[in-house]
Amino acid sequence: MASSQRSEAQATHRADGKGGHRGSIPVGLLSILVVLFFLNIVSRLSVGPLLPVIEGEFGFRHGSAGSLYFFITLGYCVGLFLSGHVACWLSHRATIALSGITLGTALLAVPYAPSLLWIRADLWLLGVGSGLYLPSGVAVLTENTRERSWGRALAIHELGPNLGYICAPLLAEFFLGFFGWRGVLCAMGVPTMLVSGLFLLSGLGGSSRAQSPRGAMLARLVCDRTFWGVASLFSVSIGVGLGLYTMMPLFLVHDAGMARVSANLVTGLSRISALGSVFLAGALADRIGRSQTVRLSLAAAGTCVVVLGVLRGPWITPALLFLQAAFAAAFYPAGFSLLSSVFPLPVRNVAVSMVLILASLVGAGGVPPVIGFLADHFSFSFAFGAAGLATLASLFLLGFVPSRAVGQSAHERGNGSARAD
Numbered sequence: 001m002a003s004s005q006r007s008e009a010q011a012t013h014r015a016d017g018k019g020g021h022r023g024s025i026p027v028g029l030l031s032i033l034v035v036l037f038f039l040n041i042v043s044r045l046s047v048g049p050l051l052p053v054i055e056g057e058f059g060f061r062h063g064s065a066g067s068l069y070f071f072i073t074l075g076y077c078v079g080l081f082l083s084g085h086v087a088c089w090l091s092h093r094a095t096i097a098l099s100g101i102t103l104g105t106a107l108l109a110v111p112y113a114p115s116l117l118w119i120r121a122d123l124w125l126l127g128v129g130s131g132l133y134l135p136s137g138v139a140v141l142t143e144n145t146r147e148r149s150w151g152r153a154l155a156i157h158e159l160g161p162n163l164g165y166i167c168a169p170l171l172a173e174f175f176l177g178f179f180g181w182r183g184v185l186c187a188m189g190v191p192t193m194l195v196s197g198l199f200l201l202s203g204l205g206g207s208s209r210a211q212s213p214r215g216a217m218l219a220r221l222v223c224d225r226t227f228w229g230v231a232s233l234f235s236v237s238i239g240v241g242l243g244l245y246t247m248m249p250l251f252l253v254h255d256a257g258m259a260r261v262s263a264n265l266v267t268g269l270s271r272i273s274a275l276g277s278v279f280l281a282g283a284l285a286d287r288i289g290r291s292q293t294v295r296l297s298l299a300a301a302g303t304c305v306v307v308l309g310v311l312r313g314p315w316i317t318p319a320l321l322f323l324q325a326a327f328a329a330a331f332y333p334a335g336f337s338l339l340s341s342v343f344p345l346p347v348r349n350v351a352v353s354m355v356l357i358l359a360s361l362v363g364a365g366g367v368p369p370v371i372g373f374l375a376d377h378f379s380f381s382f383a384f385g386a387a388g389l390a391t392l393a394s395l396f397l398l399g400f401v402p403s404r405a406v407g408q409s410a411h412e413r414g415n416g417s418a419r420a421d
Contacts, residue, residue, distance in 0.1 A: 025153050026144045029204045033137055037160030039192045042168045043103045044130045046188055048246040049172035049264045050181040052253055061376050068123055069246050073365030075124035077357040079131020092136040093205040100196025102129030107189030111182030140205040165271035169264035217350055226342050231358045236394040238363025240301050241328035247371045251380040256312050270321035274329035281330035285337055293334035301327035302391030309385030
C-alpha cells in the first residue's frame, strides 16, 4: 500500500515536472477558454429560445421545430469525430480557433438562408463548429496545468457551459427586444468570431498536436460491453437535461400558458441550480460511490419531469424546473468519473469522444423531435411525462453495466482488457 502511494506520488511529481511551462492554473488561458466554451454553448442553445418566433414565421409544427436540433446535434457529432484529425493536422490551439470561426460563420449565415433546407444545412455547420472545441479545449487546458490542479481548472472550465445554459434564453430575449430572430443570431455570431481570432493571435495554449484516432482502437471500444453501458447512461442524462431544455420554452408557452418572455426567463434562471449541484454531486460521488450517485441523479431528474407533466402552477412549475436542472446536472461529475475509471489512459480520450457522439445523437438529437412529435399528436405534458418515465426505466441500465465498470480502476480495467484480447 505504502509502495503504491509512493509510486503514485512519484508519478504525479513526474507529470507535474514534465514541461517546465506548466503552471498551477494558467489564469489567462483558462479565462479565454471559459469565454470560448460559454460562447460555444450559447451559440448552440440560442436556437431553442427562438423556436416560438421561428415557428410563427415559417408555420412549423412542433416536430419540425424540434428537428432543427437534430441537425445541430448531427453536426456536433461530426465535429467531435473530426476534432482529433483536425488537431493532428493543425494544432489544438488552431482547432479551438477554427471551432469559434465556424460557429460564427454559421450563425451569420442562418439569417440569410432562403429555405428550411438551407437553415438545416447552416445549423449542421453550427454543430460541426461546436463539436470541434471540447477535445482540444480540455487537451490544451490539462497540458498547460499541473496535474494536481486539473480538478480545480476543469471545474472552473465547466462554468462556461453552465453559465451558457442560464444566459442563452436571457440573451436571446434581450436581443429580441431590438432585433428579429435573425438579428439575434448575428449578435451572437460576431463576438464568437472575434474572441476566436483573438485567441489564435494571442499564442496562448502552445502549438501541440493530437494523435489521430486509429481504426483498431475504435473497433476495440465498439466491441466493449462497458462502452455501450456507459454510453446509454450518458444518452439518458443528455436527453433529460439538454434534450428537454431545448423544448422547454415551447412547453411553457403552449401547455403552461406562459408568455414567451416569461418562458425564456424561467428556462434560463432554472439552470442556476446546476452551478452548485455539480460541485455537491462530485463530493457525493466520492462519499457514496459513482454508481449510486448516477442512480440518484437520474431517479430524481426523471421524477421531476414526470411531475412536471402532471402538475402545473405559477409556483410549482418554476420550482420543478429548478430541481430538474439541478438533478440532471448532478449526473456529470459522477458520470465522467465513471467513464474515466473504466477505460485505460491510451483509449480514454477516444472513449470520451465516442460516448459523447452516441449520447448526443440520442439525447440531444433524438429527444427534441420525439418530444415535438408527441406534442403534435397528444400534448407537451404527455411528452414530458413519457420522457420522465423513460428516464426512470433507464435505471435498469446500471444492471447491464458490468460490475467492474463501476468500481474498477483504469489500470485494472486496462489489464483486464489486455487479458481479454
